[in-house]
Amino acid sequence: RKEVEQDPGPFNVPEGATVAFNCTYSNSASQSFFWYRQDCRKEPKLLMSVYSSGNEDGRFTAQLNRASQYISLLIRDSKLSDSATYLCVVNRNNDMRFGAGTRLTVKP
């Protein structure tokens, strides 16, 4: 079983839609959590950290459920520019583990 699992998608949504991704992790001792964004054939870039109380950054909301060991990312009012692969990242003792990513395509 992979340490970090994501639905690979693809998620195809129209502009303006709300879309949510989930990510599950297997190690309950994991300490910090992140969402990265990766455009096609580009490097990953940090989208947002995920805090225990949940956090929001504009149209993006991240939540953490430690009891169920999953992390979510909600994107509201999707834009064409949100089309990318979203990587869930889990850190334990400075060992960062990446999910394989969820691909999102936003269509006009």
Next chain:
Amino acid sequence: NAGVTQTPKFQVLKTGQSMTLQCAQDMNHNSMYWYRQDPGMGLRLIYYSASEGTTDKGEVPNGYNVSRLNKREFSLRLESAAPSQTSVYFCASSRRDPGNEQYFGPGTRLTVT
């Protein structure tokens, strides 16, 4: 600031050849990392360096060696390339430990035939 730079961008090797991938950062970061990314899999850590003069194995170190030449530069060497090492290689850096935001280079696409 250029951020994290990597050379080369593309490389084709024959089985058994050796090469070194170069990485440099100009953000005065202490920690640097090498990852590989394969289709359907997440990025996997090959080696990392928490500070100048130290290196540690990651999840998939076999077949690779690294050198932290100074605070700015961290190189990855394939001594005898194998087809299984065909991948996209990313270098990254962070201010301190991996729990902080990592900044990635543009990647090196390596094909071993």
